[in-house]
Every structure is written in C-alpha cells, then in structure tokens.
Amino acid sequence: MSERQPIPFRGGGFAPAPRRVLPWLVFAVLIALWQAASNTGLLPPLFMPSPLSVVKALVALWQDGTLVGHVTASLGRIVPGWLIGTAAGLAVGLAMGIFSAARAAGIPIVSALFPIPKIALLPLLILWFGIGEPSKIATIALGVFFPTTISAYTACDSVPRNLIRMGQSFGLPARDIVAKILLPGAMPGILAGFRISASVALLLVVAAEMIGAQQGIGAFVLTAGSLMQTDQLLAGVVMLSLLGLLIGWGLGMVERAMLKWR
Amino acid sequence: MPLHVERVSHRYGPVAALDSIDLDIADGETVALIGPSGCGKSTLLGILGGLLRPSAGRVTLSGALPADSLNPFTYVFQDFALLPWRTVEANVALALEHRVNAAERRERVAAALALTSLADFASAYPKQLSGGMRQRVGIARALVVRPAVLLLDEPLSALDAQTRELLMEDLLRIWSREKSTRVYVTHNLEEAARLADRVVVLSRRPGRIREIVRIDAPVSDRAAIIPDMQRKLWALIRDEAATADREVQDV
Numbered sequence: 001m002s003e004r005q006p007i008p009f010r011g012g013g014f015a016p017a018p019r020r021v022l023p024w025l026v027f028a029v030l031i032a033l034w035q036a037a038s039n040t041g042l043l044p045p046l047f048m049p050s051p052l053s054v055v056k057a058l059v060a061l062w063q064d065g066t067l068v069g070h071v072t073a074s075l076g077r078i079v080p081g082w083l084i085g086t087a088a089g090l091a092v093g094l095a096m097g098i099f100s101a102a103r104a105a106g107i108p109i110v111s112a113l114f115p116i117p118k119i120a121l122l123p124l125l126i127l128w129f130g131i132g133e134p135s136k137i138a139t140i141a142l143g144v145f146f147p148t149t150i151s152a153y154t155a156c157d158s159v160p161r162n163l164i165r166m167g168q169s170f171g172l173p174a175r176d177i178v179a180k181i182l183l184p185g186a187m188p189g190i191l192a193g194f195r196i197s198a199s200v201a202l203l204l205v206v207a208a209e210m211i212g213a214q215q216g217i218g219a220f221v222l223t224a225g226s227l228m229q230t231d232q233l234l235a236g237v238v239m240l241s242l243l244g245l246l247i248g249w250g251l252g253m254v255e256r257a258m259l260k261w262r
Numbered sequence: 263m264p265l266h267v268e269r270v271s272h273r274y275g276p277v278a279a280l281d282s283i284d285l286d287i288a289d290g291e292t293v294a295l296i297g298p299s300g301c302g303k304s305t306l307l308g309i310l311g312g313l314l315r316p317s318a319g320r321v322t323l324s325g326a327l328p329a330d331s332l333n334p335f336t337y338v339f340q341d342f343a344l345l346p347w348r349t350v351e352a353n354v355a356l357a358l359e360h361r362v363n364a365a366e367r368r369e370r371v372a373a374a375l376a377l378t379s380l381a382d383f384a385s386a387y388p389k390q391l392s393g394g395m396r397q398r399v400g401i402a403r404a405l406v407v408r409p410a411v412l413l414l415d416e417p418l419s420a421l422d423a424q425t426r427e428l429l430m431e432d433l434l435r436i437w438s439r440e441k442s443t444r445v446y447v448t449h450n451l452e453e454a455a456r457l458a459d460r461v462v463v464l465s466r467r468p469g470r471i472r473e474i475v476r477i478d479a480p481v482s483d484r485a486a487i488i489p490d491m492q493r494k495l496w497a498l499i500r501d502e503a504a505t506a507d508r509e510v511q512d513v
C-alpha cells in the first residue's frame with residue numbers, strides 16, 4: 001500500500017434527529033403564505049379569511065365571553081362522557097384481560113359493536129334520553145368505551161407471560177399478581193389508549209353538538225358557517241385544535257409521571 | 263429438602279417432552295441438568311416448581327420445611343424476569359410483601375442485597391443495570407425468601423463470558439453459606455462441572471435420563487478435575503446434541 005486513502009463515510013441518515021427551528025419555520029412560512037394570498041386577493045375572504053382576521057375573531061370572541069361559554073359547554077359533555085366510557089371500558093377490558101370466560105363472552109360483542117360509528121346511535125339515544133345533555137354524553141361514553149375496552153385487554157396480553165410465571169413461582173396470591181404485575185405492566189398500553197379515546201371524544205362532541213345543541217363549539221362552528229361568518233368558524237376550529245393539543249399535553253404529563261421507569 | 267421425581271413424563275399435545283424421569287435429590291445437594299436444546303430441561307424444572315402439571319408421574323418432598331423458609335421453591339430465570347417498574351429493592355421485596363411485616367422485610371432485603379453486592383443500587387431501576395447486575399437482583403430475590411429448593415433455569419446464559427465467570431464465583435461464595443437444595447439447568451458444561459454435586463445428562467427429546475455423573479471433589483477444590491469432567495460430559499452429550507440439532511433443522 002503506497003497511498004493512504006480515507007475510508008468514505010456512509011453511515012449517515014436514517015436516524016431522526018431533533019431540529020429546533022425547522023418545525024416553527026414551516027409553520028410560520030405556511031401562515032405567511034396564507035396571509036400573503038389573502039392580502040393579494042387570491043383567497044376570497046368569504047371562503048377563506050386571512051389568518052389575521054381569524055386571530056382577531058378569536059380574540060374578540062374570547063373577550064366577549066362567547067367562546068368561553070361554548071368551550072365550557074363542550075367540556076361539560078366531554079369530561080363526563082369520557083370518564084363514564086373510560087371507567088366502563090377499563091372494567092370490561094381488564095375483566096377480558098384477566099378472565100378467559102369474560103374474554104370469550106366479550107370479544108364477539110365488542111368486535112361487532114366497535115366498528116359502528118357511534119354518532120349513528122345519537123338519534124336512538126335522543127329517543128331514550130331526550131335531546132338534552134344525557135344523549136350527547138351517552139354518545140361520547142359509547143364512543144370511548146369500545147377503544148378503551150380493546151386497548152385494556154390487549155395491554156393485558158402484552159404483559160410478558162414470564163413475569164406472571166415469576167409471580168406464581170414466588171407464591172404471590174392472584175390478587176397481588178393482578179395488582180403488582182398485570183396492571184402496572186398493562187399501564188403503558190392503557191395510557192396509549194387514552195390518547196385514542198380522547199380524540200374520539202373530541203370528534204363525537206363536535207358531531208353531537210352539530211346535530212342538536214345551542215351551546216358548544218360544534219354548534220358554534222355550524223352557526224357561524226350558516227351565517228357565512230367564516231372568520232368565526234375558523235376561530236372555532238382553531239379553538240378545537242388548541243383543546244386537542246391541551247388534552248394531548250395533559251396525557252403526556254400523566255404518562256411521564258406514571259411511566260418514569262421506562 | 264429431599265425431592266423425589268417419580269416416573270414423570272410430560273407431553274405438549276403431540277410433542278413428548280419428557281419420558282419417565284426417575285430422580286431422587288438429596289437435601290442440600292446441587293444437581294445440574296444438562297442435555298441438548300429442547301430436551302425438556304425447562305419443562306422438568308417447571309414441574310419441580312409446581313408451575314406445570316406433569317402428564318404422568320409425580321414429584322414429592324420428604325422431611326419438614328425449614329422454619330424460616332417463606333417459599334419452598336423459588337426460581338432464578340434466564341431472562342431475569344424483573345419488574346421494570348420496581349426498583350432493585352422493591353423487586354427483591356416483591357415476594358415478601360404479602361407475608362412479612364415492613365421491619366422484617368427491610369432487614370431481609372438489606373441482607374439479600376448485601377449478599378449479592380447490590381446495596382449501592384437499592385433504588386436503581388432494572389433498565390439502569392447491566393445484565394450481570396440484573397441477574398444478581400434475580401438471585402437476591404430468590405434468596406430473600408430462604409427457599410428450601412432453588413431452581414435455576416440457565417441463570418447465566420444471557421450474560422457475556424466475563425460477567426458469567428464473576429457471577430459463578432458469586433454463586434459459589436453464596437452457596438458456601440446458604441444451605442438449600444438446588445437444581446441448575448445449563449447448557450454450559452463448565453458451569454455444571456464447577457457447581458454441581460451430580461450432573462444429570464438428559465437424552466434428546468423426549469428427555470430421558472441418559473446418565474448421572476457424580477462429582478466427588480468438593481466444590482471449593484475442583485480446578486484440577488474440571489477439564490476432564492467437561493470432556494466426559496461432552497462425550498456423553500455430543501451425539502445427542504448433534505442429532506437433536508439435525509432434527510430441529512428437519513422440522
């Protein structure tokens with residue numbers, strides 16, 4: 001060997017690395033383009049208001065209390081609906097994860113009912129509970145129930161069997177095996193399921209409010225649309241996006257607190 | 263605690279895993295179980311510990327349980343089987359929580375951690391530990407209940423050679439103090455030759471006892487005979503292992 005040559009590097013890429021500025025830059029550029037298109041008249045304000053007017057509408061609606069009222073109304077449905085659906089879904093899903101009989105009984109029913117878009121049941125639930133709050137809450141609870149059930153029992157399945165064998169070999173009572181091995185082991189899967197059920201709840205609250213409500217972001221967006229107040233309409237949509245982000249952030253906090261060991 | 267395996271056979275559906283095993287294990291004896299892959303070693307250990315019901319035959323104990331033993335049979339697992347959400351200390355305490363008060367629990371856990379040189383890592387989580395340390399936790403967890411019978415299923419095979427050597431020395435040191443009956447499944451003939459009083463050689467599947475090799479030299483004074491013993495065990499197991507290997511490939 002006479003000449004020394006460097007070995008060409010070819011190990012780069014294919015490893016997502018965090019970028020600080022880029023995400024915000026993309027966001028800013030898209031909004032700037034949108035504003036520019038509005039300013040030049042490329043986008044007719046009636047069909048697509050400019051970002052600036054959406055922000056203005058958002059601020060105005062927030063300050064005069066309109067949005068606060070609608071957000072409160074929506075949360076008043078999401079929170080109880082989600083809680084009821086989650087409690088019932090966890091009870092059924094964990095039973096299915098623990099007991100073979102519950103699983104055998106539950107799987108056909110859950111598989112048959114899970115694919116039904118739950119909003120289709122709203123008219124029936126209105127007949128049962130009336131047009132008021134309970135029918136909307138029940139729709140959300142139903143929508144949350146099924147994904148929670150499924151994520152709870154699949155989370156139980158994902159707990160390594162050898163950990164359960166370990167508990168048995170150390171003579172732990174069945175109650176302790178459930179409380180100290182099965183439930184903590186299933187927790188990551190259950191919490192991941194909460195993200196899905198939270199987005200289902202948000203979707204269903206808007207749909208239910210569009211069908212029959214005076215208050216709530218869904219109703220507000222629908223009314224704004226029929227009055228052609230597209231800036232208010234988009235302000236409502238932005239509010240929904242913020243709400244979704246807030247819920248996701250909250251769940252992230254819960255996950256980090258409960259899954260420190262990962 | 264003397265243990266008696268009486269004509270134990272086991273089938274998994276159509277697969278015969280063990281065929282008519284007869285074996286008496288004396289109190290305080292260390293028995294190594296070797297044999298080709300898939301010959302039923304883990305199955306036999308599961309039957310010994312009451313985790314599997316044998317298809318035929320039975321396992322019995324004779325004599326009284328030691329007074330301070332909380333769990334007559336405990337396992338050390340190849341994959342450690344630690345709870346990742348519990349600290350080292352809490353993992354070791356797991357099997358005590360439902361039967362021992364907090365003060366005695368602390369005392370026992372501290373003693374087990376000291377014995378396995380883990381005292382400094384009591385509040386670490388398993389993911390923060392090396393493989394060797396994790397298996398030390400597994401060993402501490404098994405010892406903390408003062409088992410009458412300790413069942414070890416390839417406890418060192420997930421570890422690298424150097425860690426394995428260190429842990430083997432630890433096991434010998436611990437066992438020179440703790441008296442219990444031990445059944446040790448391994449693929450490693452050197453481990454068998456170093457740790458065991460008797461080595462049970464199983465045939466390929468369905469596992470039958472092919473031969474039982476007694477090692478008379480005391481565990482503390484074996485260096486000289488280990489190579490010979492390894493050769494002897496290898497001679498017994500070589501054909502079985504080669505045939506078993508081909509069978510696996512045929513499937």
Ligand SMILES: Nc1ncnc2c1ncn2[C@@H]1O[C@H](COP(=O)(O)OP(=O)(O)OP(=O)(O)O)[C@@H](O)[C@H]1O
Nearest residue numbers: 274277278279298299300301302303304305306467
């Ligand atoms: N749950 C099971 N269902 C069906 N077959 C099984 C089951 N567990 C083990 N077997 C089969 O029974 C035979 C004995 O298995 P076992 O795990 O006891 O062998 P082993 O000697 O411990 O093997 P290795 O050395 O690979 O750990 C193997 O052929 C295995 O494929």
Ligand SMILES: [Mg+2]
Nearest residue numbers: 303304305415
């Ligand atoms: Mg095995």
